[in-house]
Amino acid sequence: MEERMETLIREMKNGDQRSLARLISCVEDRQAGWKDVMKSIYPGIGKACVLGITGSPGAGKSTLAGEIARRFLDRGLSLGIIAVDPSSPYSGGALLGDRLRMRDISTNPGVFIRSMATRGALGGLCQAARDVMRIMDAAGKDVVLIETVGVGQDEIEVVSASDYVVLVTFPGQGDGIQAIKAGVMEIADLFVVNKCDRDGADVMASEISAMLELSSEAGQERPPVMMTSAFTQEGIDDLCGVLSEFINQKKARGKPQRDHVRNEVLGLLEREMVGMLRERIMENGKLESALDAILEGKGDPYSAAEELMARVHLVRSRPGERKEDTRG
Ligand SMILES: Nc1nc2c(ncn2[C@@H]2O[C@H](COP(=O)(O)OP(=O)(O)OP(=O)(O)O)[C@@H](O)[C@H]2O)c(=O)[nH]1
Ligand SMILES: [Mg+2]
Numbered sequence: 290m291e292e293r294m295e296t297l298i299r300e301m302k303n304g305d306q307r308s309l310a311r312l313i314s315c316v317e318d319r320q321a322g323w324k325d326v327m328k329s330i331y332p333g334i335g336k337a338c339v340l341g342i343t344g345s346p347g348a349g350k351s352t353l354a355g356e357i358a359r360r361f362l363d364r365g366l367s368l369g370i371i372a373v374d375p376s377s378p379y380s381g382g383a384l385l386g387d388r389l390r391m392r393d394i395s396t397n398p399g400v401f402i403r404s405m406a407t408r409g410a411l412g413g414l415c416q417a418a419r420d421v422m423r424i425m426d427a428a429g430k431d432v433v434l435i436e437t438v439g440v441g442q443d444e445i446e447v448v449s450a451s452d453y454v455v456l457v458t459f460p461g462q463g464d465g466i467q468a469i470k471a472g473v474m475e476i477a478d479l480f481v482v483n484k485c486d487r488d489g490a491d492v493m494a495s496e497i498s499a500m501l502e503l504s505s506e507a508g509q510e511r512p513p514v515m516m517t518s519a520f521t522q523e524g525i526d527d528l529c530g531v532l533s534e535f536i537n538q539k540k541a542r543g544k545p546q547r548d549h550v551r552n553e554v555l556g557l558l559e560r561e562m563v564g565m566l567r568e569r570i571m572e573n574g575k576l577e578s579a580l581d582a583i584l585e586g587k588g589d590p591y592s593a594a595e596e597l598m599a600r601v602h603l604v605r606s607r608p609g610e611r612k613e614d615t616r617g
Contacts, residue, residue, distance in 0.1 A: 294312075294315075294326055335543070338453070338539040339433045341437065341453065342436045343473060344456055344458055345438070348484075349459060361529070362400060369433040370402045370434045370436070372402070373435065373436065403421065450549075479512050479531060483517050491516070494516055498514050515531065566601060579597060
């Protein structure tokens with residue numbers, strides 16, 4: 290690995306926030322040497338507990354993240370906060386708002402805040418977020434909070450890469466619990482009805498509890514449903530209590546889950562292969578000649594894709610055929 294990177298990693302581990310920021314950019318932008326950085330830090334990670342905070346727009350996720358962060362900082366824990374910006378292709382507006390909401394913590398040296406744009410994440414949003422979580426972990430953060438809007442599949446994947454998922458809802462939210470996107474409900478480890486200073490919070494909480502009861506099997510442990518208000522501070526200490534239990538559970542668990550590792554390796558492999566395949570298909574105008582043929586009425590996209598696969602020595606075996614490539 291380049292000496293410059295080694296120095297950055299060393300400085301980051303000594304608590305230098307600027308080196309941390311540089312390493313994140315290097316990895317996020319897939320700059321030369323990014324993979325060496327990840328390989329080098331991987332053996333030491335797994336100590337941080339990653340808490341995903343998701344929920345509909347305006348549910349109060351950032352405000353809650355700020356409150357949680359403040360309490361953890363008071364207890365001497367260090368934090369990384371990742372705000373996945375759903376709207377803007379550049380990390381501008383939304384983060385500015387979040388910075389304001391996290392005003393009283395953003396200057397605390399124990400916390401490091403970073404935003405990530407959803408669009409155009411090189412290597413895929415989920416992997417990019419996972420990489421950033423790991424760098425914060427390697428930097429010695431005890432807790433990483435990652436905030437995403439639970440709307441798109443991408444964002445759901447991002448939170449599912451965290452250790453525990455907190456789903457934030459609020460009374461008056463769209464169609465109530467019907468507005469909770471399918472797929473989010475299943476991965477939540479904790480439900481929070483925020484803005485309980487408003488009417489309807491307890492109704493919402495009992496609806497969620499009822500739904501959880503319906504969807505869970507007998508004897509199965511159901512995720513807790515809690516009510517909070519960032520305005521009156523009601524329920525926030527209790528929420529932090531449950532989160533502390535999560536942190537302890539994670540510590541006790543140790544090793545990552547096999548399924549997660551499998552998904553990640555397959556995901557990385559897929560990207561590598563697609564990249565390689567594209568490169569090789571573009572070589573010597575192979576793709577362009579296939580396109581010419583289609584446009585001249587002498588071919589079709591299905592055969593073209595098959596032929597291109599064969600030309601890069603990748604042949605999909607049909608049932609009954611032997612699995613081997615046609616090298617040569
Ligand atoms: N009444 C009430 N309002 C709250 C509470 N928490 C947050 N809000 C308000 O709700 C609005 C949205 O809060 P945010 O923290 O930005 O919500 P968010 O979920 O991060 O929003 P996005 O990131 O834009 O999806 C703000 O105007 C907050 O002041 C609460 O407990 N009670
Ligand atoms: Mg927010």
